[in-house]
């Protein structure tokens with residue numbers, strides 16, 4: 001049995017578990033400057049590349065929206081709101097616009113449903129993207145930064161798709177906001193494995209872990 005990775009490296013399973021537990025959503029309005037330095041930036045993006053990727057087709061990418069482009073994203077959010085609700089008030093439009101201005105780092109996650117091997121379906125591509133996102137969030141957490149994912153109806157809007165030049169096969173999945181935590185809330189209670197693990201047995205699928213193996217003599 002080769003367990004050399006865990007014995008050769010300093011990161012213990014307990015430390016990794018602590019890191020994973022430390023990641024929590026910090027809403028973009030609670031993320032302030034400073035953002036990452038260039039080395040940290042590169043480390044975040046490099047961590048995403050360790051995601052599993054069936055067929056190595058790299059079906060996902062991140063589009064950074066730097067501060068000097070945020071007002072253009074704000075305009076797209078405003079247009080997206082008016083696309084679906086032409087009666088939106090000025091205040092609602094202004095709130096939609098403001099969402100583009102928060103957090104020092106803002107990334108849009110895009111998945112391409114057509115790139116590479118057509119046998120790799122959209123579910124697999126989205127799963128790979130989710131793994132890439134989690135790697136990035138954990139790396140940012142390890143460096144002390146806060147993060148959040150946000151979605152919303154604007155992601156499917158004509159205005160947003162046009163701003164980012166998305167092709168018909170590309171899907172804008174969510175935004176990632178990252179920065180220095182101004183205010184942290186208590187972590188939410190996590191579900192336990194019994195809530196989401198089931199085991200196949202003769203009588204069908206049952207909740208919980210498989211029975212422990214019989215001890216060998």
Ligand SMILES: Cc1cc2nc3c(=O)[nH]c(=O)nc-3n(C[C@H](O)[C@H](O)[C@H](O)COP(=O)(O)O)c2cc1C
Pocket residue numbers: 023024025026149150151152173174188
């Ligand atoms: C794809 C995706 C999109 C999300 N979009 C939003 C969002 O628009 N607004 C929000 O408050 N949280 C959003 N979340 C964050 C979840 O609400 C959050 O992860 C969940 O409440 C668990 O909290 P935790 O991240 O602190 O564990 C999103 C999460 C995912 C995975």
